[in-house]
Amino acid sequence: MQTIDSLIHARWIAPVEPDATVYENHSLAVNEGRIVDMLPAQQARETYRADIEHDLGRHLLIPGLVNTHTHAAMTLLRGIADDLPLDEWLNRHIWPAESRWVNEDFVHDGTQLAIAEMLRSGTTCFNDMYFFPDVTARVAAHSGIRVCAGLIILDFPTIWAQDADEYISKGLEVHDRYRSDPLISTLFAPHAPYTVSDAPLEHIRVLADELDISIHMHVHETAAEVGKALELTGKRPLARLQDLGLISPALLAVHMTQLTADEIRQYAEGGGHVVHCPESNMKLASGFSPVVELARAGVNIALGTDGAASNNDLDMLGEMRSAALLAKATSGDASALPAGTVLRMATLNGAKALGLGEDTGSLVPGKWADLTAVRLDTLETRPLYDPVSQLVYACSREQVTDVWVAGQHLLKERRLTTLDGNEILQRTRAWQTKIRSTDR
Amino acid sequence: MQTIDSLIHARWIAPVEPDATVYENHSLAVNEGRIVDMLPAQQARETYRADIEHDLGRHLLIPGLVNTHTHAAMTLLRGIADDLPLDEWLNRHIWPAESRWVNEDFVHDGTQLAIAEMLRSGTTCFNDMYFFPDVTARVAAHSGIRVCAGLIILDFPTIWAQDADEYISKGLEVHDRYRSDPLISTLFAPHAPYTVSDAPLEHIRVLADELDISIHMHVHETAAEVGKALELTGKRPLARLQDLGLISPALLAVHMTQLTADEIRQYAEGGGHVVHCPESNMKLASGFSPVVELARAGVNIALGTDGAASNNDLDMLGEMRSAALLAKATSGDASALPAGTVLRMATLNGAKALGLGEDTGSLVPGKWADLTAVRLDTLETRPLYDPVSQLVYACSREQVTDVWVAGQHLLKERRLTTLDGNEILQRTRAWQTKIRSTDR
Numbered sequence: 093m094q095t096i097d098s099l100i101h102a103r104w105i106a107p108v109e110p111d112a113t114v115y116e117n118h119s120l121a122v123n124e125g126r127i128v129d130m131l132p133a134q135q136a137r138e139t140y141r142a143d144i145e146h147d148l149g150r151h152l153l154i155p156g157l158v159n160t161h162t163h164a165a166m167t168l169l170r171g172i173a174d175d176l177p178l179d180e181w182l183n184r185h186i187w188p189a190e191s192r193w194v195n196e197d198f199v200h201d202g203t204q205l206a207i208a209e210m211l212r213s214g215t216t217c218f219n220d221m222y223f224f225p226d227v228t229a230r231v232a233a234h235s236g237i238r239v240c241a242g243l244i245i246l247d248f249p250t251i252w253a254q255d256a257d258e259y260i261s262k263g264l265e266v267h268d269r270y271r272s273d274p275l276i277s278t279l280f281a282p283h284a285p286y287t288v289s290d291a292p293l294e295h296i297r298v299l300a301d302e303l304d305i306s307i308h309m310h311v312h313e314t315a316a317e318v319g320k321a322l323e324l325t326g327k328r329p330l331a332r333l334q335d336l337g338l339i340s341p342a343l344l345a346v347h348m349t350q351l352t353a354d355e356i357r358q359y360a361e362g363g364g365h366v367v368h369c370p371e372s373n374m375k376l377a378s379g380f381s382p383v384v385e386l387a388r389a390g391v392n393i394a395l396g397t398d399g400a401a402s403n404n405d406l407d408m409l410g411e412m413r414s415a416a417l418l419a420k421a422t423s424g425d426a427s428a429l430p431a432g433t434v435l436r437m438a439t440l441n442g443a444k445a446l447g448l449g450e451d452t453g454s455l456v457p458g459k460w461a462d463l464t465a466v467r468l469d470t471l472e473t474r475p476l477y478d479p480v481s482q483l484v485y486a487c488s489r490e491q492v493t494d495v496w497v498a499g500q501h502l503l504k505e506r507r508l509t510t511l512d513g514n515e516i517l518q519r520t521r522a523w524q525t526k527i528r529s530t531d532r
Numbered sequence: 533m534q535t536i537d538s539l540i541h542a543r544w545i546a547p548v549e550p551d552a553t554v555y556e557n558h559s560l561a562v563n564e565g566r567i568v569d570m571l572p573a574q575q576a577r578e579t580y581r582a583d584i585e586h587d588l589g590r591h592l593l594i595p596g597l598v599n600t601h602t603h604a605a606m607t608l609l610r611g612i613a614d615d616l617p618l619d620e621w622l623n624r625h626i627w628p629a630e631s632r633w634v635n636e637d638f639v640h641d642g643t644q645l646a647i648a649e650m651l652r653s654g655t656t657c658f659n660d661m662y663f664f665p666d667v668t669a670r671v672a673a674h675s676g677i678r679v680c681a682g683l684i685i686l687d688f689p690t691i692w693a694q695d696a697d698e699y700i701s702k703g704l705e706v707h708d709r710y711r712s713d714p715l716i717s718t719l720f721a722p723h724a725p726y727t728v729s730d731a732p733l734e735h736i737r738v739l740a741d742e743l744d745i746s747i748h749m750h751v752h753e754t755a756a757e758v759g760k761a762l763e764l765t766g767k768r769p770l771a772r773l774q775d776l777g778l779i780s781p782a783l784l785a786v787h788m789t790q791l792t793a794d795e796i797r798q799y800a801e802g803g804g805h806v807v808h809c810p811e812s813n814m815k816l817a818s819g820f821s822p823v824v825e826l827a828r829a830g831v832n833i834a835l836g837t838d839g840a841a842s843n844n845d846l847d848m849l850g851e852m853r854s855a856a857l858l859a860k861a862t863s864g865d866a867s868a869l870p871a872g873t874v875l876r877m878a879t880l881n882g883a884k885a886l887g888l889g890e891d892t893g894s895l896v897p898g899k900w901a902d903l904t905a906v907r908l909d910t911l912e913t914r915p916l917y918d919p920v921s922q923l924v925y926a927c928s929r930e931q932v933t934d935v936w937v938a939g940q941h942l943l944k945e946r947r948l949t950t951l952d953g954n955e956i957l958q959r960t961r962a963w964q965t966k967i968r969s970t971d972r
Binding site: 168169170171172174175176177178181205208209212213371373374375376377379380400403404405407410414416417418420421423424425426427428429430431469471472474475476477478481482485486488489490513516517520521523524527528531 | 608609610611612614615616617618621645648649652653811813814815816817819820840843844845847850854856857858860861863864865866867868869870871909911912914915916917918921922925926928929930953956957960961963964967968971
């Protein structure tokens with residue numbers, strides 16, 4: 093008998109690797125934060141002596157969900173200005189609220205609220221883009237969730253930095269501070285082609301190569317953005333990024349709703365990743381990302397919720413459902429983006445895009461034990477013919493019961509173990525009062 | 533002091549009538565199953581002496597949701613064949629399973645499972661189309677939910693009837709049996725233009741006029757359906773229905789994804805209602821219903837989940853969100869179908885389509901007390917700037933705490949009062965075993 097930290101017995105396990113596989117009555121053996129084995133439950137009990145055993149007899153165990161694009165702190169702006177045209181939403185509500193209120197405390201409190209929501213809905217890793225990435229990293233570290241803190245870069249001054257050089261140098265400081273933390277990684281996060289000019293983008297490309305970190309950027313989010321770029325530069329933004337040498341396996345292009353067949357082919361050839369945000373794209377009427385064509389071209393597609401100001405939740409289960417339904421609708425093919433594929437997008441594909449494919453995203457020995465357990469015995473998810481299909485098409489975030497990150501039990505029968513929900517709610521209420529007082 | 537049955541105090545009330553209004557700290561006075569008053573809470577306590585008082589201090593109170601198109605019993609087929617092309621889904625899985633298994637017990641157990649799910653997600657009235665509508669009505673009556681039992685009509689034999697005449701005569705028996713029940717109404721439910729021929733449709737039109745009941749029908753669900761009709765008859769189905777005199781305020785046309793501008797105008801002129809099923813339309817890749825154009829033309833648009841075999845839930849909160857997001861995406865206008873409008877579609881518009889506009893669908897004195905209370909104090913729905921927006925864009929079905937139909941408290945702090953959840957789950961499991969044994 094080998095002694096290990098814990099054994100998790102589950103009614104069903106969908107490891108994502110191998111693809112489209114569901115094991116019944118199997119167990120995951122976890123030691124020192126990592127998966128060491130997966131085997132039939134009976135055999136597991138005979139092979140391992142575990143300090144703790146968890147019995148998930150009514151649950152599906154999946155890799156923790158990877159939210160590959162969000163702005164966590166913006167959760168404090170959830171629902172502040174819904175049902176408005178994009179311009180009015182951004183220019184008259186979101187940006188004024190941000191310029192009035194964003195500071196370290198805002199990022200601390202908003203990110204903590206976001207993490208609480210993400211853990212409660214099964215997300216174990218998130219890729220963020222916002223001001224004060226050091227605060228985001230610190231709050232995430234405190235909570236135990238895995239984070240990719242985006243080192244935001246813009247041409248213009250904000251509370252975080254004055255110009256592109258300062259954004260970059262402050263970003264590098266954050267990168268250095270957390271480079272050896274197993275739960276924290278950093279990415280360059282130049283906001284978008286229309287907010288970052290050529291010189292800083294070239295600088296970022298060189299640094300990203302040197303440091304071996306990725307680049308996370310909004311690209312071709314709306315037709316207006318592409319049209320304006322054509323007007324100003326004579327080039328579509330993707331062509332400009334191509335010319336700048338940015339299209340590579342280090343690029344995570346978010347949204348990508350406006351794509352020609354040639355652009356899809358070139359992007360695939362360059363090896364870039366796409367982060368699909370179906371609910372945000374729908375809510376802001378940005379357009380449809382051609383995910384079926386992108387996947388056919390061989391592009392790795394991950395999934396993100398975007399910020400709660402344009403979604404309005406950080407629920408990756410709901411996002412999986414929206415992605416699957418929307419792909420069928422836009423492709424006219426009910427077999428497009430089946431449940432297993434969308435689960436892979438929400439886990440392994442995200443991990444790969446983030447350079448964490450060896451660490452998380454599937455339940456494979458050697459990877460960190462980043463796990464999510466979902467109850468499937470409620471009225472809403474019965475009968476049950478296929479657990480993965482049920483997860484995607486019928487399950488709600490409230491059916492997530494337990495979450496582990498690197499073996500640490502962060503959500504325990506729906507109770508957060510590292511965060512104080514009441515305290516978070518109190519601080520959220522204080523922000524709500526302040527923010528509402530200035531929103532018109 | 534006037535003595536009444538109950539006073540319900542709520543933090544917020546969205547009565548739907550008047551439009552786009554939210555009252556804070558108001559109370560609903562209920563007597564003999566009907567709303568008798570709505571007024572500020574303080575004043576309510578001074579005006580009424582109630583046998584029971586309910587304090588919903590963290591809740592939004594809305595009219596009970598009206599699911600205007602479903603096949604309740606099909607909940608037993610939830611998830612049996614996902615991610616398949618429509619033809620294969622229907623011909624190789626759904627119809628074989630139905631012809632093998634549908635009987636009175638199937639309808640009893642499936643409908644009970646569906647009602648449990650609907651009550652737990654805030655639905656107080658559903659419009660059904662399935663075999664054995666007498667069983668559907670009986671199960672609904674037992675549970676206390678409001679039902680519109682569809683008197684299904686097809687040209688071909690099934691376990692319920694042999695030919696159109698028999699479907700109609702059995703339907704009329706069901707209509708007679710329940711005509712005086714305040715919770716049960718009946719509608720003719722000819723399945724679709726391609727499954728019911730002219731003679732029975734003419735007969736139904738005459739009977740519907742005589743009996744003053746409505747007609748509930750799948751219309752223009754897919755492009756294939758319209759194309760095949762053109763091939764066989766030289767007419768699009770809507771043109772045929774127009775010629776048969778069926779387009780009138782008595783018609784509820786479900787799906788309507790294939791519509792020309794002329795058809796929209798003519799349908800609006802005829803006064804027909806449309807039941808929009810966005811999730812089912814997406815999941816089966818049926819197409820997009822042009823709800824923005826339909827609404828602009830003056831058509832009353834209600835909302836339905838369709839059956840759980842093509843959704844895969846009966847959650848009207850989720851359906852509202854999908855409707856709002858999809859309308860923005862397809863119209864390219866982020867202000868399309870705002871939260872208040874989609875709530876009206878899911879309540880009052882449904883009631884009107886069903887001929888129940890005087891009885892339910894809004895919180896107005898004189899109407900039945902069909903009510904749904906939703907908690908908005910969880911992390912996932914904070915901060916809170918606009919309760920109706922939060923309901924549509926951030927809330928999940930699990931936040932529904934209490935439901936009343938005609939004043940009867942059917943869901944009490946998430947506990948079903950008239951149905952036994954465990955018994956339902958046990959019977960569902962037995963069906964699952966049987967159905968799975970024959971599905972290939």
